[in-house]
Amino acid sequence: MEPTKSELEILQVLWEHGPSTVRFVNDKLNEEKRAVQYSSTLKLMQIMAEKGIVMRDESSMKHIYSPAEPEDKTKSALLERFVDSMYKGSASSLVMQLFGNKNTSAEELSEIRDFLKNLD
Amino acid sequence: MEPTKSELEILQVLWEHGPSTVRFVNDKLNEEKRAVQYSSTLKLMQIMAEKGIVMRDESSMKHIYSPAEPEDKTKSALLERFVDSMYKGSASSLVMQLFGNKNTSAEELSEIRDFLKNLD
DNA sequence: TCAAAGGTAGGAAAAATTTCGTACGAAAAA
DNA sequence: TTTTTCGTACGAAATTTTTCCTACCTTTGA
Known part of the structure; x- marks a missing residue:
């Protein structure tokens, strides 16, 4: 629920x-x-x-x-609902907004790049 | 508000x-x-x-x-509040959750990679 | 002209969420 | 043993959010 x-x-x-x-x-x-x-x-x-x-x-x-549910499961569900309602389900739109308008640290950025690199 | x-x-x-x-x-x-x-x-x-x-x-x-406010501004604010409350402000945590547990299309992924590449 | 359709305003009710007072039982301390 | 402290349960109140009824005005079409 x-x-x-x-x-x-x-x-x-x-x-x-x-x-x-x-x-x-x-x-x-x-x-x-x-x-x-x-x-x-x-x-x-x-x-x-x-x-x-x-x-x-x-x-x-x-x-x-x-x-009752694992943290990840609940968070994923909430995140997915957020993406769906705010960005019509487009994860990339969300990411662009996240880094477009905000000043994210260089560490965070490289962390994400590494993460995406190893995703396949 | x-x-x-x-x-x-x-x-x-x-x-x-x-x-x-x-x-x-x-x-x-x-x-x-x-x-x-x-x-x-x-x-x-x-x-x-x-x-x-x-x-x-x-x-x-x-x-x-x-x-009253531009779409981006409102969405950014909501997103930021979401990140703060759910991921203690860590954008990278959010991104990892987003792509870790969900099957995102290959297009979306490369879109994001390109986006991050051109961010500097 | 005058009825019908479509608009706003406002208040009240309903529903959902949040808060807390109070009663009462168990455990711990005196 | 008796009192104090700390716990749960329950119900009601307060607040916030959502819904809709009703009144009334303007425009449109017959």
Whole structure:
């Protein structure tokens, strides 16, 4: 299913730090993003569990949440939807926009060139 | 400001077809996307005008709406926000994901290689 | 002229998303 | 044991976004 904006923030914490408690996620959000109440984060993560976006291990009192799908799979899906809706599915259009209007570091560029070279 | 999902759909019609009436945009949405009432599209476009996302020419009875910002500028901003939030700002990560997990056509690939070659 | 068609405006309702207060149970500390 | 701390659950409220009803005006065609 479709993660909402707030759900995505939570997923990102789980991706970065692995399976976590609500407390941990909430702390990270407050450190890295914005003020948010514990109960709000809890509620959101409960909803995500209902939707099947995350799995919940209830064996101990402190429930442990983890992403239901691998990070790559979710990100790919989101990226693909982004390309489809914004660039009519043209990956090259996206790349050109990405490097046309932005100043990307030389390292990044050569990294990409190498990557593309080895793609065949 | 931030276009919402529905607002983005409208912007895309305006980008593709140029300045348009509400009627025209609504028809396109119904053709290309989904069933939506004229008054819903009207309302949304009025809100977008208030927010400054689109400009409105009221000189004739049929108001003409056009994007307030150039397509590239808006798309770049959205893309940048996407990269920042999903790939911590790393354009190369995005590109690798884009081509790693997806089967991109050979044409697209060479197009991009050429593009990157001429970037310096 | 006058009805029909097509336009805008505005408000209210509906739906989706986000936030948080409160209750209550378990664990830990005093 | 008793109190405090820390956890979940639940429901309701607030906010944001989306949808559409209705009123009313202008243009067009019969």
